[in-house]
Amino acid sequence: MIPASFEYERPANLDAAVRVLQDGGEDAKVLAGGQSLLPVLRLRLSYPELLVDLGGLAELRGIREDGDAIVIGSMTTHDEVLKSELVRQHAPLLAQATATVGDRQVRHLGTFGGSLSHADPAGDLPTIALTLDAQLHATGPGGPRVIPASEFFLDYLTTALRPGEILTAIRIPKLGAGWSTHYEKFDRVAQAWSIVGVAAAVRRSNGSIAEARVGLTNMGTTPLRASLVEDELSGAAASAATVASASRSVTEGTHAPNDLAGHADYRNHLAQVLTRRAVLAAAGI
Amino acid sequence: MTAVENRPAAEIGQSRLRKEDAHLLIGRTTWTDNITLPGMLHLAILRSPMAHATITSIDVSAAKQRPGVVAVFTGQDFAETQGSIPCAWPVTPEMVNPGHPSLAVTQVNHVGEAVAVVVARDKYLAQDALEAIDIDYAPLPVVLDMEAALVADTTLVHGHTSSNRSFTWTFESGAAGTGAPIEDTLRDAEVTVRRRFIQQRLIPSFMEPRSTVVSPNGEGVTMWSATQVPHILRTMLALTLNIPEHKVRVIAPDVGGGFGGKLQVTPEEVICTLVARKLGKPVKYTESRSESLMSAHHGRDQIQDITITAKRDGTVTGLDVHLFADMGAYLRLVSPGIPVLGAFMYNSIYKFAGYRFVCEGVFTNKTPTDAYRGAGRPEATFAIERIMDALAGELDMDPMELRRKNWIKHEEFPFTTVCGLTYDSGNYEAATAKALELIGWDELRREQAERRARRDPVQLGLGISTFTEMCGLAPSRVLGSLDYGAGGWENASIRVLATGKVEVVTGASAHGQGHETAWSQIVADQLGVPFDDIEVIHGDTQSSPKGLDTYGSRSLVVGGIAVVKAADKVVEKARAIAAHMLEANPDDLEFAGGSFSVKGSPGSGKTIQEIAFAAFAAHDLPDGMEPSLDSDATFDPENFSFPHGTHLCAIDVDTETGRATIRKYACVDDIGEVINPLIADGQIHGGLAQGIAQALYEEAVYDADGNLTTGTFVDYLLPSASDLPSFLTGRTVSPSTTNPLGVKGVGEAGTIASTPAVVNAVVDALKPWGVQDVQMPCTPERIWRAVAEGVGGAATADRSAEGTVAYGGASTASSDGSGEGEQL
Structure with a gap:
């Protein structure tokens, strides 16, 4: 299967990514690992004119501790989530579910944020974000904002992200003792x-x-x-x-x-x- | 007999690592899609989104204007030249073959049928241009249900025929003189059990998608194709397109699996040839996986109505088989012969007095069916092993005890069955005893009773399949009697080079089986040359000009024996030269370990390498001796080979979710002598995976409009290694008496045997609920419904969503039409 032709941009920082995405308008799509998007393109179920690849944005990767929560960059791969001691310690539910996502190759390319933004109801990770009361951080033309998971998933393959907005991080409250x-x-x-x-x-x-x-x-x-x-x-x-x-x-x-x-x-x-x-x-x- | 009997340190029997694996593992393969020729153009094929429709107009003008497009063709452009995809197996003289255009001309008869082809400078441009082709279709009513298709005055798939029935093929033991009249056994039955089983439609799903490159040259063509059958393809292509056969060369380079799915002359191969000749340029076409799933031929898809009769004491008396076999929209190479191949296997290892087999081949608006691993025999084995369990239930007998009572005893071989086949050798008692031991049957039965007693939500089921099969296709005379269009022999030639190295040319065209290794082991023993000094050549009709290729577990038992026969001829030629060199009488020489010596004076001999050089130099050969050790042999088997075995499955069935998880799977296969145990085990393991997949996972599903809804591997479920247990395998050895190596076929045994073992285990687990059957694949949902509703009924519930059909006989409410019109 061969996708229809499209333009490809790989911005070097978040500001540039937001700008490129905004300029691309309705026909632009974010590429965040591509494990769901590429099959859709190859089957020609979708014809975006521009793909904005977030793969070059180091600032969107990584997992850190922040007080009573852990913060996972949206472009952190499933494999990185799986290998994180912080995740294992404070969000073992996420580790357990992530281990069931796709196969090893998919887990090395697919990202946590990509999976949430795709919002497939058969996907496991949106359920985990919802269950753990995650806070989703997004940045767009209007600046940064925080969306609770309970308000993020609106419909089949549809999220609260606005046009030009990029999911940047997922903040997951630590589960306390007991x-x-x-x-x-x-x-x-x-x-x-x-x-x-x-x-x-x-x-x-x-x-x-x-x-x-x-x-x-x-x-x-x-x-x-x-x-x-x-x-x-x-x-x-x-x-x-x-x-x-x-x-x-x-x-x-x-x-x-x-x-x-x-x-x-x-x-x-x-x-x-x-x-x-x-x-x-x-x-x- | 041959030199096998006195062989020295034998290569045969060693688990040699496969010669062919190194280049596969490091990516040095030449798949057809890797081939690039100067000036080569690329094809993309537009496929019908309609299952049944008249083509009212096609406009390709816009596509021709797209960048890089060289030409666009439709069926009209080739209407006079494309001929019909050949069917080489007209099973009855009256069989209706409606003809099979490679590119549809006026009507489409299944989703995925080729309707137009774009030729462009690269494959991306070709794919893009497909979207600019404008076609109007006038829909026709869709024929999906086989039984409805046979009702009078129904919609015809092919308007120019008088019914959707292609053929009715019948065998009856009374009429054939091979047993009692079936009507007598039915009338006199003390116990009668009837069942309807559904063999769901499967997709062969070979790993390498099909790909073809055609280079025109003068009058002829050279074709590279991902095919199992370069020799058959050459002959059939020549006949179909009126190209002189000697002007056609077909090359099967590295081929990544076939499972029968590449035993075909495909529309795509014909289209490539037509386009290459029309434009005078080399062309390439490689299918996508989605195209492959809907347009490469499918397998199985039968409704089996089975009646078994027995005495009260459990002695079986009669077996009456009525099949509806879905041909799909067209007859392909051996489509009608596939269900008919099963005709001789329903009686299996049991001694029936009377037997009848009736098969109706039916046209529907689905992808054509044809060979898929086992081809007719898995269906037969499934039906007999399932109904033996049903009969055991009816008689309240242990299912293994019922089998023991009725199978052929080892001292009764050779045994001629109720359908006239003579089984040469076997020992069902020995294989069964070993398998029971291997799996720990008695302990499992105890555990089962205990879990039943405490109403464990996860129940244990135990399933049996004591099977045999006929393979090694095939004695040419038998094929002739079945109206097959060719023979079943195989050819081999051996060239002994000046330095003593050996080239073995085989007509059995390997596509992953390991012929290069196995043939080398055979020749190493036969000629006494080192394993590494042997090169096996195959898969090119120019270098391997004669052969009938690889299918039906025939390579070793037919092709391998041809190699033995060719080696025998080399030894006889070498003997004459050795005698001359040693100044001895040829009859006084013995040949052992690659060396001729005078009997009684070992050490004084001449090696085969020395003789090879003497033949090459030709300075001093016996008078009249040709300066060559080369030989050529064609072997036509006298009989099929009859591998058998006992497969046992222990399965955990979670009655709350319906999930069935195989806990233990043990099989003891008797495949006669074994050339390479590693390769044989590989064949068994892969075969088991495919047979288990039919039982639990795979099913091609069409919706009410004839769209293939299992069009990707997301919906067409193939199990992977992580879904399968570690198999417990064993062997017994009852050497075949009909070939000099004592070997039997192994390529299909695992697939043929395993499916009923698994389903019998599932049904056994649900015995406390009175469940009698669960339709394949035994999905969790089907099992859950069987548990919820008990006694059969819901177990056959359609797995698919409202408005779709899981097989031809299910309900067909109208679908929402989603997916219709998608370009794939």
Whole structure:
């Protein structure tokens, strides 16, 4: 497959990138690793006239500690995320999910920010950002701003990024003491998209679940939080029965896709099973 | 017999690393797409987005104006010259072959069919110009469901035919005189079990996409192509395009896999030849993966209605097989012969009194089907091994006990089956005993009972496949009796050079199997020359002029034996020269370790290298002796080879999610004598992966408009190493009695055997729910539905979304048409 021809720019700094992207207008696309964009171009499903490659922007790469959070540059590759001691220590959920993304080659080229900006509801990392209450930093013609993950994913392949805006960093609050997490991904072969994925973060206290967060992959047009399950679990006894009961509410407010990888009723069922398993695993029950 | 019996330190049997791997591993290969010729032009092909439509107009004028475009052709430009893609296997005299244009002229009959070709100075410009071609299609109703296609007054795929049935091929043991009349066994049955099995459509998915380069020269052409069959392609191309055969040279350079998918004369090969000759320029076409998935031929796609009868004590009596085989839109090289090849394998290793096989070949608006690894025999093995389990269930018998009761005992060989084949050798008891031991069967059964008892959400299933297959295609007389258009012999020649080095020319054209290594091992033993002194030459009709190529697990058992026969001739020529040099009677010489010596006086001999030089110098040869040790041999087998084995699968089925995970897979294969165990194991492992893939992963799905919805590897799921268990493999050796090496074929055995072992294991795991079948691939969703609804029913639920069909028999609500009209 051969893409239609396009112009290519590789700006050397963020200011230049924002300018080039803005000048390119509607027909410009950001290239942030290309692991999703290039297949789309090769199948000629999209015809951008300009690709703005952020691969030269060292300032968008790397992972650092910043008080009660870690900050991950948007152009940090999945492989770099996986190898980061900071991520492993403060956001193990992200490490676990990132390990399931694509294959080794994809993880060496694909970026965290690229994955979030692409906003594929079958992608794992948007769910993780949502579950961990990440803050997404963007810069555009109007200057920098911060978008909470809960306001970032608007629709299928659609984010709150404005025209000319570039995602620059993802700030992930450290999970404090007592929290533990787990990601249950269900797919048919290794290196496939999630049919359904469930992320769970649980804080235990004195034999009960003090606080719980549950995020869903591929149960709608965006990643979702299962707030009803979270509410039922908060303050509940840390028992298998409680978790199983709460998990049954997971499909509330979801709109599972109906496609070749699975019918909606099957996905709804999977979401319940995987939620139970993810929460039990996270809570160590 | 040959020198095999008294061979010295044998090369045969050693796990030699493959000679051909070094250049593959360091990227020194010459794939067809690597070939560049001076002045070469590049083709891009526009493919139909419609499954069934009349072409009302094509406007290529804008495309011709695009930068770098040299020419644009449509079917109209070649209507008189392109002929029809050949079908070499008219299985019945009445078979309907509607003809298969390489470039559609007035009508398209499947999505992906070629409708126009752009010729440009580079492949990027060619691809861009495709978008400027304007075509109007008038849609016709789409034929997808095989059974609906056979109803009277239905839509015809080809309007000029009278029905969508291409052929009906029948075998019946009473009429053939090979067994009892089937009607008698059906009537007298104490127990009858009927099942319908669906062989889903598969895509061969070879690693190297197809690619063709054609250089015109004078009257003829030279073609490089990613093909399994350079020799067949040469003859067929000559016949199709009216080019004298001696003016056609076909080269298969390094070829990256085929699995039957490159056993074809493709429209793309014909189009390249037509364009190169029209323009007088060399041209290249290389398909994209997306094009490959929708236009290279597919495999399987059958509906199997199976009836088995037995006595109450479990003795099987009759087997009645009715197939619908989807040909797709056209007949390709051996499309009709594929299901028919299975006709002789449904009875498998069991002793049936009566047998009937009826196969209806049906046209639909889908990509044509043709050979895919196993070709007819995986389907047969699946059906018999699944229905043996069903019968065991009906009789409340242990499935292995039922098999034991009915299989041919080792002392009964040679055994002539109910369809007239004579199995030369085998030992099903030995292979089964070894396999049971290897996997730890009894312990697994105990664990299964324990997990059933405590209602473990993850259940254990145990599946069996005791299989045989017929391979080594094929005795020419048998092929003739089946109306195949060619023979089944193979050719080899050996050239002994002045320095004693040896060139082996083989007509079996390798595309990844390891012929260079295996043939070297055979010749090293036969001639007593070092392994590294042997060069194997293949894949070019100029240097390897005679052959019938590689498919049907035939290379070793036919081509390898031709090599042995050619080596025998070299030894006999050398014997005469040695006798002259040693001043001895030829009959007094013995040949061992590459040296002739007078019997009783070892050490006084002449080596094959010394004799080679003497033949080269020709200073002092026996009177009338030609100065050459070279030889040529063509071998036509007397019989097929019949590898067999026992495959056992232990699978964990998560009844909450439906996920099936193979925990242990053990197989003991009897492939006779083994030339290179490493290569044989590689063939088994790869074969298992493909057979397991049919059971659990792969399926080509069309929507209600005839669009291939599994058009990329995102949706057409191929398992990788990380999805497969570590295989436990073993061997028993029952040497073939019909060839001098005692070898049997191994290329397809793993694929043929493994699919039913896996599905039997899945169904066994769900026994507590009363589930009788799960349609392939056994996806988590299908398994979950089977658990949720029990007893069969939902297990056949269509896996695909509303408005699509997973096979020809499923519902066909209208689709949303998404994807239609995309340029691919």
